Amino acid sequence: MSDNNFHPPRRTLMGPGPSDVPARILEALGRPTIGHLDPAFVALMDEIKSLLQYAFQTESPLTMPISAPGSAGMEACFVNLVEPGDKVIVCQNGVFGGRMKENVERCGGTPVMVMDAWGSAVDPGKVEDALKAHPDARALAFVHAETSTGAQSDARTLVELAHKHDCLAIVDAVTSLGGTELRVDEWEIDAVYSGTQKCLSCVPGISPVSFSERAQHRIANRGHRVQSWFLDMNLVMAYWGGKTKRAYHHTAPVNAMYALHESLLMLKEEGLENAWARHYRNHLALRAGLEAMGLSFIVDEPHRLPQLNAVSIPAGADDAAVRGRLLEEHNLEIGAGLGDLAGKVWRIGLMGHASRPENITLCLGALDAVLSDMGAEINAGAALPAAEKVLAAG
Numbered sequence: 593m594s595d596n597n598f599h600p601p602r603r604t605l606m607g608p609g610p611s612d613v614p615a616r617i618l619e620a621l622g623r624p625t626i627g628h629l630d631p632a633f634v635a636l637m638d639e640i641k642s643l644l645q646y647a648f649q650t651e652s653p654l655t656m657p658i659s660a661p662g663s664a665g666m667e668a669c670f671v672n673l674v675e676p677g678d679k680v681i682v683c684q685n686g687v688f689g690g691r692m693k694e695n696v697e698r699c700g701g702t703p704v705m706v707m708d709a710w711g712s713a714v715d716p717g718k719v720e721d722a723l724k725a726h727p728d729a730r731a732l733a734f735v736h737a738e739t740s741t742g743a744q745s746d747a748r749t750l751v752e753l754a755h756k757h758d759c760l761a762i763v764d765a766v767t768s769l770g771g772t773e774l775r776v777d778e779w780e781i782d783a784v785y786s787g788t789q790k791c792l793s794c795v796p797g798i799s800p801v802s803f804s805e806r807a808q809h810r811i812a813n814r815g816h817r818v819q820s821w822f823l824d825m826n827l828v829m830a831y832w833g834g835k836t837k838r839a840y841h842h843t844a845p846v847n848a849m850y851a852l853h854e855s856l857l858m859l860k861e862e863g864l865e866n867a868w869a870r871h872y873r874n875h876l877a878l879r880a881g882l883e884a885m886g887l888s889f890i891v892d893e894p895h896r897l898p899q900l901n902a903v904s905i906p907a908g909a910d911d912a913a914v915r916g917r918l919l920e921e922h923n924l925e926i927g928a929g930l931g932d933l934a935g936k937v938w939r940i941g942l943m944g945h946a947s948r949p950e951n952i953t954l955c956l957g958a959l960d961a962v963l964s965d966m967g968a969e970i971n972a973g974a975a976l977p978a979a980e981k982v983l984a985a986g
């Protein structure tokens with residue numbers, strides 16, 4: 593130890609990610625590094641794959657972590673499934689649908705946009721119209737849990753529509769995995785990607801992905817080589833692959849994989865359904881507190897994500913100043929608005945390990961104190977009793 597060491601402040605992370613990482617996962621990260629082709633590491637890779645199959649609710653053997661953050665999982669899905677000239681229907685109801693569009697374009701494909709308002713779910717009626725109007729489309733892409741707005745779309749229905757029109761379904765599940773119902777096989781999703789730093793509460797920097805048989809067939813029958821060497825699933829599989837001997841492709845982030853394994857073990861120990869129920873229960877308590885305070889949600893009730901609560905900033909509150917004081921005085925991070933919603937909303941995450949009662953009371957107490965002190969228009973003192981009532985009712 594020297595004065596030059598970096599010692600991060602102890603924060604409570606209730607933004608859009610990264611979320612709080614529990615000590616058990618951080619301890620796993622600090623275990624001795626071994627070779628990435630060491631037989632012990634290869635055995636760990638197999639365990640990670642099977643735990644990921646559980647988390648995604650899939651039996652697909654093409655399920656693995658990409659050694660890079662959620663954005664790389666997104667890119668892996670698009671570069672492998674979209675070829676030059678392909679038409680892809682892309683749904684956009686927030687920031688991340690816009691990135692899907694970028695990906696399609698960079699693969700040489702043609703995106704056909706289905707736009708919905710920020711804060712709304714993707715409208716299946718509009719998607720069906722687009723699929724009918726573009727019978728040559730080869731894929732449908734949408735975000736299951738739009739972290740920029742807190743809206744959840746009906747993945748099962750959208751995938752069904754895609755298949756009815758001979759399209760593959762590419763789904764962003766970065767914020768849904770582990771936090772809200774997601775059933776990859778039952779819903780017949782063809783390509784899905786997630787991230788470790790949201791509801792898995794693991795360190796940022798890894799992206800679990802899974803591809804269906806239909807998607808594997810599309811990849812195997814491409815007319816053009818995948819434009820990205822690093823994300824070419826044909827090559828990645830030789831490293832993460834099935835029965836054959838592992839071949840060097842890249843050096844997996846060995847210690848980060850220990851952490852991912854630990855986080856997936858924790859999810860399995862809790863049980864996926866229990867984790868979904870916990871996220872929902874805690875959302876109800878936070879919601880009761882925020883609404884009692886006088887803040888309103890920007891997403892309609894049936895489409896609200898329990899793990900990402902977007903509320904309007906009340907009159908008389910200075911967005912940046914409030915978030916600054918929460919961080920300085922309460923060591924609490926909440927999320928700012930993104931894109932169209934910048935300066936208009938706060939995004940309060942209850943993701944993974946951060947989704948617990950003590951975080952709800954910390955957040956409501958801190959918000960109440962800072963907003964009251966600033967003279968913002970809120971019902972001071974109302975939030976905590978309202979949340980505690982819900983928490984007590986279990």
Ligand SMILES: *Cc1c(COP(=O)(O)O)cnc(C)c1O
Pocket residue numbers: 609661662663664666688735737738739740764766767787789796797
């Ligand atoms: C966070 C997020 C991403 C990107 O993940 P990174 O780990 O930041 O690269 C993609 N899609 C959604 C919906 C997200 O919330």
